[in-house]
Amino acid sequence: xxxxxxxxxxxxxxxxxxxxxxxxxxxxxxxxxxxxxxxxxxxxxxxxxxxxxxxxxxxxxxxxxxxxxxxxxxxxxxxxxxxxxxxxxxxxxxxxxxxxxxxxxxxxxxxxxxxxxxxxxxxxxxxxxxxxxxxxxxxxxxxxxxxxxxxxxxxxxxxxxxxxxxxxxxxxxxxxxxxxxxxxxxxxxxxxxxxxxxxxxxxxxxxxxxxxxxxxxxxxxxxxxxxxxxxxxxxxxxxxxxxxxxxxxxxxxxxxxxxxxxxxxxxxxxxxxxxxxxxxxxxxxx
Amino acid sequence: xxxxxxxxxxxxxxxxxxxxxxxxxxxxxxxxxxxxxxxxxxxxxxxxxxxxxxxxxxxxxxxxxxxxxxxxxxxxxxxxxxxxxxxxxxxxxxxxxxxxxxxxxxxxxxxxxxxxxxxxxxxxxxxxxxxxxxxxxxxxxxxxxxxxxxxxxxxxxxxxxxxxxxxxxxxxxxxxxxxxxxxxxxxxxxxxxxxxxxxxxxxxxxxxxxxxxxxxxxxxxxxxxxxxxxxxxxxxxxxxxxxxxxxxxxxxxxxxxxxxxxxxxxxxxxxxxxxxxxxxxxxxxxxxxxxxxxxxxxxxxxxxxxxxxx
Numbered sequence: 225x226x227x228x229x230x231x232x233x234x235x236x237x238x239x240x241x242x243x244x245x246x247x248x249x250x251x252x253x254x255x256x257x258x259x260x261x262x263x264x265x266x267x268x269x270x271x272x273x274x275x276x277x278x279x280x281x282x283x284x285x286x287x288x289x290x291x292x293x294x295x296x297x298x299x300x301x302x303x304x305x306x307x308x309x310x311x312x313x314x315x316x317x318x319x320x321x322x323x324x325x326x327x328x329x330x331x332x333x334x335x336x337x338x339x340x341x342x343x344x345x346x347x348x349x350x351x352x353x354x355x356x357x358x359x360x361x362x363x364x365x366x367x368x369x370x371x372x373x374x375x376x377x378x379x380x381x382x383x384x385x386x387x388x389x390x391x392x393x394x395x396x397x398x399x400x401x402x403x404x405x406x407x408x409x410x411x412x413x414x415x416x417x418x419x420x421x422x423x424x425x426x427x428x429x430x431x432x433x434x435x436x437x438x439x440x441x442x443x444x445x446x447x448x449x450x451x452x453x454x455x456x457x458x459x460x461x462x463x464x465x466x467x468x469x470x471x472x473x474x475x476x477x478x479x480x481x482x483x484x485x486x487x488x489x490x491x492x493x494x495x496x497x498x499x500x501x502x503x504x505x506x507x508x509x510x
Numbered sequence: 511x512x513x514x515x516x517x518x519x520x521x522x523x524x525x526x527x528x529x530x531x532x533x534x535x536x537x538x539x540x541x542x543x544x545x546x547x548x549x550x551x552x553x554x555x556x557x558x559x560x561x562x563x564x565x566x567x568x569x570x571x572x573x574x575x576x577x578x579x580x581x582x583x584x585x586x587x588x589x590x591x592x593x594x595x596x597x598x599x600x601x602x603x604x605x606x607x608x609x610x611x612x613x614x615x616x617x618x619x620x621x622x623x624x625x626x627x628x629x630x631x632x633x634x635x636x637x638x639x640x641x642x643x644x645x646x647x648x649x650x651x652x653x654x655x656x657x658x659x660x661x662x663x664x665x666x667x668x669x670x671x672x673x674x675x676x677x678x679x680x681x682x683x684x685x686x687x688x689x690x691x692x693x694x695x696x697x698x699x700x701x702x703x704x705x706x707x708x709x710x711x712x713x714x715x716x717x718x719x720x721x722x723x724x725x726x727x728x729x730x731x732x733x734x735x736x737x738x739x740x741x742x743x744x745x746x747x748x749x750x751x752x753x754x755x756x757x758x759x760x761x762x763x764x765x766x767x768x769x770x771x772x773x774x775x776x777x778x779x780x781x782x783x784x785x786x787x788x789x790x791x792x793x794x795x796x797x798x799x800x801x802x803x804x805x806x807x808x809x810x811x812x813x814x815x816x817x818x819x820x
Contacts, residue, residue: 239616246613247624254627257687258634260653261642277656323537330530338534345545347741347800349748351769352793355555355776355785356548379544382537411529440635442751447777458637462755474645481638488633496626499633503692504699 258485265289265478272474288475292483296476300453301460302483308370308456309438312377316434317427319378320385325415327386328393329401339390346383350376350443361448372448373456377441381434384506388433391505392426393419429502432495436488457484549793555786562780575787585788587763588771594678595753595767596746599685603742604735606686607693614694615701625698632691640755643684647671647756674764677757681765685752689745693738700734701727740803744796768792 264272268285271278292298327335357376366372396419404414420427445456455463461480464473492499556575560568579585614625631639646653647670658664670680704727712722750769753759759766759774766774772792776785 243613243616243618246609247618247620250610250613251624251627253687254630254691257639257642257646258630260646264645273651275651275656276659277651277653319536319540322533326530326533330526330533332527332530332534342541344800345541347744348545348549348793348796349745349750349769351748351750351772352552352789352796353544353548355772355782355789356551357544358776359551360543360547375540376544379540382540386537411526411533415533436633440637442635442637442754443773458635458751461641462637474651477641478645481641484638485634488635489630492630492633493626496622496629499629500625500695500699503695 261478261481265482288479291476297453301457305456308373309435312374312438313431313434315378316381316385320382324386324389328390342383354447368451368454376444377438385430388430388502388505429498433502552786552789556790558783560782575784588766588768592767599682600742603686603690603693607690610694611697614698629691631688636751637755640752644756647680672761677765681753681756696738700731704730
């Protein structure tokens with residue numbers, strides 16, 4: 225069967241046919257729903273509602289995107305999502321990094337218990353928290369403010385931030401810190417001037433994960449924000465409706481999906497390695 | 511010199527404790543505010559009656575809300591729906607996720623690109639991709655019906671989101687698409703930590719690849735499998751965005767999970783006391799499930815002989 229090829233180089237049939245087939249199927253499975261939405265967002269209304277479906281449209285339009293920005297406050301949604309995601313990410317890192325360092329290096333009693341508690345917290349879905357949080361939001365008059373989302377998002381991201389940074393801090397060689405201590409650095413100085421610059425890659429990794437989670441959050445944004453111009457993209461897009469009750473604006477819906485997913489597509493393509501690293505570091509610690 | 515150094519370190523130990531707790535403080539406060547207080551508050555609120563009947567003024571009622579729950583058929587249906595959704599979607603995701611992880615672990619050209627593509631669904635906003643899936647399952651213009659027509663399998667338009675059992679199947683399909691990547695990534699990391707000489711030795715002994723999969727891959731992957739199972743079960747049990755956007759719990763409550771019922775009780779019927787009781791029960795059920803899973807996790811750790819020391 226494999227004349228002329230050494231036996232150990234022979235590729236078995238399942239690999240020659242099965243592997244490319246599996247690769248194609250996986251790529252198709254992961255990309256198709258997203259690409260279909262991209263295609264829909266550029267189609268004319270006539271092609272969107274065509275039966276049978278138009279898979280290769282010959283005419284394209286930007287009107288659905290234009291409608292989002294001219295007839296709806298979509299620019300507001302983009303700004304809101306960006307600000308809330310960025311600020312909550314910075315808050316999670318600013319609060320999480322010192323905590324992770326304390327847990328990794330400063331011999332706290334009950335380090336293991338704290339880590340276990342933090343890990344268990346990540347298991348509780350936001351639906352269990354929104355009712356109690358509603359109380360805090362009302363008490364502090366945070367309704368319809370960015371802070372109503374920034375604080376919970378930072379907290380939601382805190383467990384993963386602490387777990388990932390904790391495992392990075394543990395891997396740092398101790399000698400440098402010991403030398404700095406001998407040179408008279410205090411713990412905050414040590415953290416700011418020596419440790420954090422070294423852990424920049426880890427901060428980027430956790431920052432990306434936190435940004436993605438904050439950008440995607442739905443239930444708190446749905447509950448704590450009711451003013452139209454303060455809404456974030458996922459909620460605003462889910463509530464997009466047509467001029468009449470029966471008319472569903474498929475084109476603008478698709479365009480909103482594309483705009484809302486685009487920053488994350490970019491993040492995934494540029495930071496694939498960091499995302500995988502962060503996710504596995506967070507989960508394996510368990 | 512040496513003496514001075516070790517003395518410094520000893521003194522630092524004491525100071526370190528205090529500094530450590532100070533560094534922890536902001537994080538602990540934030541976690542208390544967003545996790546601990548809301549849960550504690552809900553336990554108290556579940557003993558109150560606070561709804562439109564009392565003009566939203568709280569009054570103590572003891573366990574009335576919990577008694578009401580036992581006879582609330584909508585609660586039991588939603589609990590059943592959550593269970594069905596969780597068991598079916600997580601089981602299918604695990605099988606598919608493992609298969610994808612095995613492919614991603616092979617060496618081939620473009621593997622990096624495929625890994626990037628394979629984490630894409632996980633990263634995209636659930637609510638937005640739920641819109642995409644609603645469109646895909648649309649009865650008139652949806653691509654699923656179109657493909658079925660083209661292949662000649664079905665002639666009539668199937669009302670995917672309008673028929674009870676089909677709607678459940680549709681939201682499960684969307685959830686599988688969205689969360690299988692997470693499982694693949696974690697399992698891939700597990701696969702990469704299995705030394706290849708184990709397989710080589712096994713192959714020399716004449717084992718087929720199926721046998722090595724059964725005897726090497728699965729047992730060594732057990733810790734990661736349990737981790738993803740726990741994570742995913744907790745998430746799936748609390749599923750909200752996906753179903754809220756795709757069906758809103760319909761048709762006729764066929765896809766209404768516990769989370770959707772909680773949300774409707776609080777935000778639509780403004781029944782805060784009863785909503786709080788529903789949250790408490792869901793919370794306790796999750797604790798129970800996590801405890802059972804953690805117990806199993808410990809047992810598998812022992813069985814695999816502590817293959818991952820960390």
